[in-house]
Amino acid sequence: MAGATALIAGRGALPAHLARALAASGAPFVIAEVEGFAMDNPDGLPVMRFALERLALLFDHLHENGVTRVVMVGAVTRPRLDPERIDPRTAQLLPRIVPALAQGDDATLRAVIALFEEEGFAVVGAEAVAPDLLPPPGVLTQARPGPADERDAARAVQIVAALGAADVGQGAVVAQGLCLAVEALPGTDAMLAWVAEVAGACRPDPKGARGVVCKAPKPGQDRRVDLPAIGPATVEAAARAGLAGIVVEAGGVLLLDPAETIARADRAGLFLWVRTP
Incomplete structure (x- = not known):
């Protein structure tokens, strides 16, 4: 062998x-x-x-x-x-x-x-x-982020970078400029469940931007191991949390079952944005 x-x-x-x-x-x-x-x-x-x-x-x-x-x-x-x-x-x-x-x-x-x-x-x-686990940069779905989503994404990227520098987590949820949740030891699913059950009600304007979940590697981490990953289950959890989309760092997040993940995002009306740092 x-x-x-x-x-x-x-x-x-x-x-x-x-x-x-x-x-x-x-x-x-x-x-x-x-x-x-x-x-x-x-x-x-x-x-x-x-x-x-x-x-x-x-x-x-x-x-x-x-x-x-x-x-x-x-x-x-x-x-x-x-x-x-x-x-x-x-x-x-x-x-x-x-x-x-x-x-x-x-x-x-x-x-x-x-x-x-x-x-x-x-x-x-x-x-x-x-x-094939590393998706190409760009918006992979029919839905696309609007200006408010782009602002939320930029804020989420800043928060994830700060979390990663402290070796805490690799994800955050931001809506209308406010951080609704951050990823810690329980992981992404637990973070999104928290938003669905509790934090989603914290959006100041119920008719405003629904928010995004952002995933990115920790600054300076060895990218051979522990790269964050998303897949169909992430889309389902983001939809339950009432979010508008998912933002991942290009070259730094693995995409499981791309065809099914994108199809589910399209059915749910979510965008999937592979964002260049």
């Missing part, structure tokens, strides 16, 4: 999407799923589960399967380590991981990437496997 790719998988649909892309190209691959963060697996793909406490054993498994390239994909929150499960070799690695866990997501990812690279694996982004 020389030259295989390993998908280090967390929650969501993205790992299976990449697996399909690899299978379609005939490229060999294995899926190593982080224990406790099951990926969406409608195709019943074979999956090996591993715990961070036994990271060294994962490295052995990948080497045995001829893996040379690694893609870290899917949602994973910082796990709690169980000291009783740590094997002796992984114990030698944890002094580099544990301090990073306390510093935030970016620091943790950088530490984990460094360990994989030192083991001889090339760490690449999801777009290296499936280039």
